[in-house]
Each structure stands twice: as C-alpha cells, then as structure tokens.
Amino acid sequence: MELQAKHSGEDVKRLQRCISDLISTMALPALWSGGDPSQIGRTLIDVLHRMLHLELIYVNLKDPQGEPGVEMARMDSSSSRAMPPGEVGAMLQQFMGNDPQKWIARIDGRVGDRSLSFVPLQLGLHGELGLLVAGAERSDFPGPTEELLLRVASNQAVIALHDFRRRNEQKRQADELDRRVAQRTRELAAANQELELSQQQLCKTEERTRMIIDTALNAVVTMDASGMVTSWNKQAETVFGWSSDEAIGQRMSELIIPPPQRMSHENGLRHFLATGEGPLLQRRIEVNSFRRDGVEFPVELEVIPLKVGDDWVFSAFVRDITESRRAQEKLRQSELNLRQMTETIPEMLWSATPDGAIDYCNTRFLDYTGVAADEIMGDGWTRLIHPDDVDAAAREWAACVAGGTPYRVEVRAIHASGNTHRWCVMNALPLLDKDGCILKWHGTVVDMHDWKQAQETLRHTQAELANLSQVMTMAQLTAAIAHEVNQPLSGIVTNASTCLRMLNADPPNVEGARETARRTIRDGNRAADVISRLRALFSKRQAATETVDLNEAAREVIALLLNMLQRARVSLRSELADDLPLVAGDRVQLQQVIMNLVQNASDAMIDVHDRSRQLLLRTRRDEADHVCLSVQDTGVGLDSQAASRAFDPFYTTKSGGMGIGLAVSRSIIENHQGRIWARPNDGPGTTFSFCIPRSPSSEFVEVPPNSSRGSAANSPAEVARNL
Amino acid sequence: MDIRSLVSVVDDDESVRESLPDLLREFGFAVQPFRSGEEFLASEYAEHTKCLILDIAMPGMSGFDVQRELKLRKQRIPIVFITAHKDETVRKAVVEDGAVACLLKPFSDTALFQAMCAALALQ
Secondary structure: OHHHHHHHHHHHHHHHHHHHHHHHHHOHHHHHOOOOHHHHHHHHHHHHHHHHOOOEEEEEEOOOOOOOOEEEEEEOOOOOOOOOHHHHHHHHHHHHOOOHHHOOOOEEEEEOOEEEEEEEEEEOOOOOOEEEEEEEOOOOOOOHHHHHHHHHHHHHHHHHHHHHHOHHHHHHHHHHHHHHHHHHHHHHHHHHHHHHHHOOHHHHHHHHHHHHHHOOOOEEEEEEOOOEEEEEOHHHHHHHOOOHHHHOOOEHHHHHOOHHHHHHHHHHHHHHHHHOOOOOOOOOEEEEEEOOOOOEEEEEEEEEEEEEOOEEEEEEEEEEOHHHHHHHHHHHHHHHHHHHHHHHOOOEEEEEOOOOOEEEEOHHHHHHHOOOHHHHOEOHHHHHEOHHHHHHHHHHHHHHHHHOOOEEEEEEEEEOHHHEEEEEEEEEEEEEOOOOOEEEEEEEEEEOHHHHHHHHHHHHHHHHHOOHHHHOOHHHHHHHHHHHHHHHHHHHHHHHHHHHHHHHOOOOOHHHHHHHHHHHHHHHHHHHHHHHHHHHHHHOOOOOOEEEOHHHHHHHHHHHHHHHHHHOOOEEEEEOOOOOOOEEEOHHHHHHHHHHHHHHHHHHOOOOOOOOOEEEEEEEEOOOOEEEEEEEEOOOOOOHHHHHHOOOOOOOOOOOOOOOHHHHHHHHHHHOOOEEEEEEOOOOOEEEEEEEEEOOOOOOOOOOOOOOOOOOOOOHHHHHHHO | OOOOOEEEEEOOOHHHHHHHHHHHHHHOOEEEEEOOHHHHHHOHHHHOOOEEEEEOOOOOOOHHHHHHHHHHOOOOOOEEEEEOOOOHHHHHHHHHOOOOEEEEOOOOHHHHHHHHHHHHHOO
16 A cells, blocks of 8 residues: 555656656747757757756757758767767767668667667658757666657757748747747746745746746647646637636537537547557647637647556647638738739730749730640740741840840731731830849730831831922921032132132232132032032922822821921911812922921911911812912011012022022922912911812823913012912 | 141042142142041141141041041141031031131131131140
8 A cells, every 4th residue: 555655656756757847848949939950959958968867869950951950969978988979970870770761769779888779760750850869878768758758859849940940930939939938037037036935946846837838839738538638828828718727627629629520539539548549649730729719710739648657648739820821821812813813904914934934824815826825835935926036036035034124025926816927015024132133024915016007007108208309398408409509619719719819929820820710610510510400300300190189188298297397386277178179290299389388387487486376278179170278377477579589499588498499389380280379468477379270080181391381370470469 | 748837628529629728828838638537547647737627528437527536546636627518506516626617618718717827826
C-alpha cells in the first residue's frame, strides 16, 4: 500500500516534470519569434540540454536559398575532447549513413571512449529544414517522455523555421508578441515582488509557466482519454470564446468541434485508444472549428498524444487561420475580377514575361486573329504578323525588352476572316518594380485598318492636288522668282560698278572695262531668260479639259487651306449653290485661282485687329447661265486705282508679294472664256469674283489654250467699269 | 603670295565668281574665288584669308555650314554673307552668329566696300 502510494507519488512527480518541460517546449516559439535560424538552433540546444541531460546535441539548419546553413553542436564537458560542429556532423553521418529513409529511431555509436545512443530527427516533412540529433549515454535513452519532448521540440523548431521563412507575417506577430511579453513580464515582475513576500517558490514557478503558455502563439488545449478538457490557455480563450474556468471539465468535442464532425472525432478517439492508430495525429491539418457564438472558422491544428503512466493525454495546438484564408480568398477574387475585366473589355489585350515571351492573350484577341492561344504564346505571336512586317516588329520588340522602353509598332496582323491581314497598332508598356526592373509587359492591339486606308486616300488626293507649282503659295513662288532674278542682277550691278571704276582709273583700263561690259550684257540676257521661263510656266502649259464641279473644287481647296486660315485667325464661311451647273475646264488650274483668291483675302486681313477676320466663299449661277465664284474679305480694301491695276503683272500691295498671283489667275480664267474682277465691299474689305460659262452638256469641251482675250473683257478699263 | 589682304569669295554662281573678284581687285584686294565651301575649306588659302565673302544657299555645304566649321576650327575669319533670298530673320541670325554683314543681291559697290572695311577693321 505504502509502496503503491510512493510509486504513484513518483509518477505524479514525473508527470509534473514532463508537463512542465512540455510547456516550456511549447513556449519556444515565443522565444524564437523574429529570431534567425542560428538563434533557433542555439535555444533548441540549450533547452534540450537542460531538460534531457544529453551528452551530445547536434543541429543542422538548412538555408532555403541553398546558402551554407547553420551547423552547431554541444557536447557534455565531461565527455571527450571538444569537437567543432562540422566534425560532429561528419561523425554522425558515419553512424547514420546518408539515406534518411534507412534511419532507425535509435542509433548507437562510440564517441571517444563512451558509447552513446542517438536519436535523429528530420526537421520538416522531408528534412528540408534540417536535422536534429540528440545523444545520451543512458542505456534507456530515449524514454517515452524524452522522445515526446524531442519530437515536440523539433516540431516547434519546424514551426519557428517556417515562420522565419515567412518573415513578413512573422515580424508583425513578433512585434505584437514582444509587446505582450514585455507587458506580462512587467506585470509578472510586480506580482513576483508581492508573491516573494508571502508565497513559496513553487507557486512562483507555476505562475511563470502559466504566463509563458498564455503568451504562446497558438491556442493550446489538452484533454484526457475520456475526452474532457484538462487545460485551456489564454490564446484558446480568445480563439474559442470560452474562459479557462468554463472550458476545463467540459467535453472537448462539444466546445470546439462543429456538430456534424463530433461523431467522427469521438470515433477517432475510441479507435486510437483501442488500436494506437491515429492517422490525424502528430501532423498539421486544416479543419473547421467552432466558436462559442456558433460561428465556424478554419484552423490549423496539430494533436500530439502523450502517454502518462497508463493514461493518454492529448495536446492540441490550434491556430486561427481565418485571416489568411480571407486574404487568400480576396486575392483569388481580385484575380477573378481582373480576368473578367480583361475578357470583357472591348479591346485586344496581351501580356508577356519580363524576357518578352507572350504569356496571355484575351479572348477578343484570339477571336480577331482566329489563332489558338497556345500557338501565340512565347514567340509564336510572330506568326500573326505579315511576313513583310515581322522582322522589324520582332527587332523592335527585342530592343524594347532589352531596354525596358515602351513598344509601339504599326504592323499588318492576320485577321480571322479569310486569312487576310489588317493594319494594327501594337503597343506595350513595361510594369516596373521600385528598383526599375521589369515585372511584366502589358500590351494592346488596335485595328486601324480603316483609318489608315482613309488616310491613304486623303494623302493621294492631296498629292494629286499638290501637283507641280499649283499649290506653291504665291509667297513661295515670289521668293523663288526673286532668287532667280536677283542672281543675274547681282552680276549686272557688280560688273557695271567694276566697269565704271576701270574707266575712271588713270590711265583708264579700257580692255578690262570692255570685258566687264560684255559680262553685264550677258547677265542682262540671263535675267530676261528667267522672266520668259516664268512666263512659259504659266502660259505654255496645255490645259486639261474635263467637266468640273466648282463646288467640289472649292471644298477641296478649303480643306487644304483650313490650317493656314486657322493660323491666320480667319473664320471662313462658304455658301455653295445647290443648282450649280458643271463647267468645262482644267480643274487644277481653277483650284489654283480659288486658292490664290482665298490666300489673298487672308493676307488682306493680316493687319486687321479691330474687327473679326471673316472670309465668305460663295458660288452661284448668274442670269446669263454663267457659273460664278466670289471670295469676300473684311480686310484693308483696295482703292479704285489699286482695283484697276490689281490684275496687272507685278503689281502688288503686299510687302512680300510679287504681283503675279492675280495676273496668272486672270490668264487662267480668260483661258476658260471667263472673266475676273475686284469690287470694294459696302463695308470694309474687297470681293474678288470670277465667272465662267457652264459646260454646254456633259460632254468634254475643248478649251483652246490661248483663246482670244478680246471677249474676255478684262482690261483695266473693264475692271474699273465693274467697280 | 600677294602681300595685299587676301579676300576669298565662295559662291556657286559663276557670274558672281567672275564679276566680284574683278571689283574687289579694283578696291585693291588680292582675291581667290571658290565654287563651294568644301573647296575653300580644303584649300591652303583658308588660313591666310583676311575676309570671306560667302554665299548662303549653295549645293553641298551651305554658308552656315562653312561658318560653323570655321568656328569649330577656331578660325576667326570675318565673314560677309551674300544672298539672293530676302529673308530678314536669316540676316539677323547670321549677324548675331558673328558675321560682319549680310548683303542682299544685287548690292551696290558702296555697300560692299563698307562691309569690307568693317571686316578688315576687326583684325
């Protein structure tokens, strides 16, 4: 009886020590939070050495990036000579071999003159985090509680190492924990002072262990073999909503397991007690748990069974992962949103990896090209581009990828309908991180085929219109003529000056003077040639005859001059008659006249600042069935003398003018058997008009290039009569 | 080499190359005509020229190009530009860029003489 009591007393002591050690071990993550692997290793060695009285402990922690890991060892001082950790590792490897699959729970080996038993424990599921080896001389090493403590400690180290690898999250939690530990320690210090006066050492120790477990990262709960709660830490109170007093003595399954799963929990417990099999034990699992308010929430959980005497104690370490689940769900949702957007947005979108390989095209893109996604990925996109454009596009892409510069090319891309190519603009921008490195390329493809064709047509029309000197503005023409004439004129003046000087010399240089005079005459003839060449430019040209819609011709001129007019701040209004008959003539020449009149009208308003600069272009059909066009300005106006001379060659009122524009215009209109005149407005400004006969029919009418001017009635006198 | 001040005339127009040197010789200068800026810059006369009469619009190097090249060579030859284009902004620009004068063709012998005097006074 007494023996039995003593026996059970020892059991209780052993159990108390074991629980105390276990609790200390469980508190390790708190010590390790924010720590690096070497700190984790050091503490692990300290704690195990202290608890288990080991002769040798060896820790090898691997580095996730493949850098050299942390290797440390401690050997009992009484044992043989001190060895550096590397040597210990090599020695252990000799005992254990290289293949962890073949390791047994206990390996024997000799160190110096002592034979030791070693327990190798892989850190992580496949030893990916490292290795822990504990060795002792005792023959019964490891006992069941020692094995449990080693396993729990290595488990805790795994948690700490995992947490170290997830540094950001860990950091946040560590800060919070530090704060709480500091606070607790302060409270503890205060409590200790009081307790020291009145309470025994044991009480203080109990208090401390309770405090430590309360500050543990995880909720820690234990139950006995009958399924009743035996301990419940502070964190568990927060997580499950039951206080420690309320929880202890209740059925564990009723407190934390959702009703549908309670049955299987109870069955699992019974099965383990009967057979020792527990597939869900001693590993991390994710399950749903149950809070006091009835809300289910996801947890990460590990249950460790512990045999104490003949009874089993189950410890569960529970972590609420609601937040991380929520974050995952949010990320998934945001990815889904983005995907939905890229698939529904009415644009062709694509993306590429930093090295320029296409990794995504949206459906619209695929529908447009009619090519399957996997054919486009990587550098397959080049098959979408017209063979003539592909080299330049690929070269540009390579350059942009190398330099991180925006990509923009105009290429012909394949179109699903009938294997045709259409003009597209491909654009892409790099997404950069804060260091300026490319994270991703995002690109678009825009079909601009119709726009491009319209531009092409417009350019073609403009080129036609711009033919030869017809669109050369009068100012440009004037400058060109001035240059041509001034060149020989310069020779004339210089030669004449030289000639005079030679004649004035004493004695006169008659031979030199004769030579320079000869050159003077030659340059004079050259100047005359220039003038006749100019005349030829305007008179000898064979007029093309066709039926011309003067409204249409005027519209084209307006389109061409619109920019110029806007720059000159001239507002143009046109009143084009609906019933305008066609005329027979040279469309380009007539447009030259219209352009000249509009240009003159704009020039006439250049000095107008006190009123609006308005230009009115009108077409009408007159009583004699002529087609008339007039251009009215609000400019400085012409006096009657100026109006009568306006169409004379080389008469000008403009500082930059040569006086050719209206003379040329008159010759063109007269060639069309029409007439042209100027008339002052009732208000400010002048109106220039011309009239030409309508085309007799839709047939082409031959217009003689040098038709008689007799009937054209455009002498200065005629102009004056029209005023 | 003539000890009189050497004036170089660069113009692509032949009548200028014929007439202008005669007039300048009447003034008392030694004269060397060139048909282009390239020809002038490549010649040995370039470094002895006391005054350069330079056409603006020429095929190949323009008058501005010659002016710029001389600046690069750090050769400070006074330049009188001559041009048949009446363009006030160009005239202002070359004078601001260091030219002595810019004469519009045709120019009088008096205008030329005044420009020459101004150019040589600079030295």
